[in-house]
Structure formats: structure tokens, C-alpha cells
Amino acid sequence: MRLRNVKYAKELIHSYPDYVVLKPKNHKGKWRDLFENKKPIQVEIGCGKGKFIYESGLYNPEKNFIGIEKFDSVIVRALEKLILEPLDNVKLIRFDATHINDIFKENEVEHLYLNFSDPWPKLRHSKRRLTSPQFLEKYHHILKDGAIIDMKTDNYALFEYSLMMFNQSDYFAIIDVSLDLYKDLPATNIQTEFEMKFVEENNAIYYIKAQHKG
């Protein structure tokens, strides 16, 4: 990424604090106040360029959506979507979800989406996988009882690993699995940027739905 682009991203992010929440820790336990409503909070970790979180907000006005992405240079693309066509039920956070417990309180999140997360294939990086036991423990603290985690991936190794981690966890029960989501695609499915590319290439999309046991 060229320096000029990084500067552009940073400047744009700081110009739209209504869309990109600059101090997310200040809103821990108070996200609904920020949205100025009582609608349930849905979170996507690793929202990338924001197609999924934007369209989720567009088609589900009865819910609030928060997209978390760790890179300015990527989240700026999600911000551009909101600038072009504003939505008052979508907010973005430029943040590393490793510290997600610093920004959400117990029972604050009702639905978590993990879409095409980085697979981190090396064993020494396994803690960074968004379905590692370390992350599942963090999610346990912020999700309501009965909350759902929806995970889609094109990576079989990450899918298999995630099945094992959910299965071994005391906090989650797997309630649905697909080895080919597009064989029986739910009408409510919203494609992500990565998903569009993988579907075009005829890659299978693996899917896990897990429920928080509380």
C-alpha cells in the first residue's frame, strides 16, 4: 500500500466519526445508546471492504450492525459505501478483534459473523484463527445466551479446525453444518467480497452455525 493511500484512508476515517467509531472502548456496554435505539447488535469480525455488513444493514433495518476490521486501508472501502448511501444501523470499527472484550460487555452481542476469516495455516499462528479456543472464550463473554455464530469459509482446513474447536468448547453447540452452502443456499444469504470471487471460481463454501449455550 502506497503511503499516499494510507494517508487518504486515515484522513477519510477521521472525517466520518459517525460511521467509523474512533474510540470504541468508550462505548463498551453502551452500543445501543450510540445507535439511539434498542435494536439487537450483530457483529462481523474481519468485515474487509464491507459488502456483507453494508447489505446486512440495508436488508435488516430492524437490527444494528457493527463491522470490525483491523486495517485502515481495507475498512476505508466499507466507509466509502456508507458515504455513498448512508445507513443509520451500520457502524464500523478499525480494531484488532483480539481485544474484543475491551469493546463489548457481557450479553451485548446477539449474532456474530465470521466470513472467510484468515486461515493462519501455521501451527504457531493458530491462536490468531478467529475460531481458536482463545477467541471462543472471548465470544463467550460478549454473546447473549442463545446467540448465534455464523461462519463461512472456502478453506477446508479452517472449516475442519473450527468444527473441532466448537465441538470441544463448553460454550457452543453446533446446530448446522454444510459442506456446500450453495447446494441449498438460504434465501437470506448475503455474499461477501471474498465469497463472490470463490463462487465465481466454483469453490465449495463451507458453513457452520453454532449457538452460544451461555
Ligand code: SAM
Ligand atoms: N469478510 C470479508 C470477506 O469475506 O470478503 C474479508 C475476508 S479477508 C480474508 C479477512 C479480513 O479479516 C481481512 O480484511 C483482515 O484484515 C481481517 N481480520 C483478520 N483478523 C482480524 C482481527 N483479529 N481483527 C479484525 N479484523 C481482522
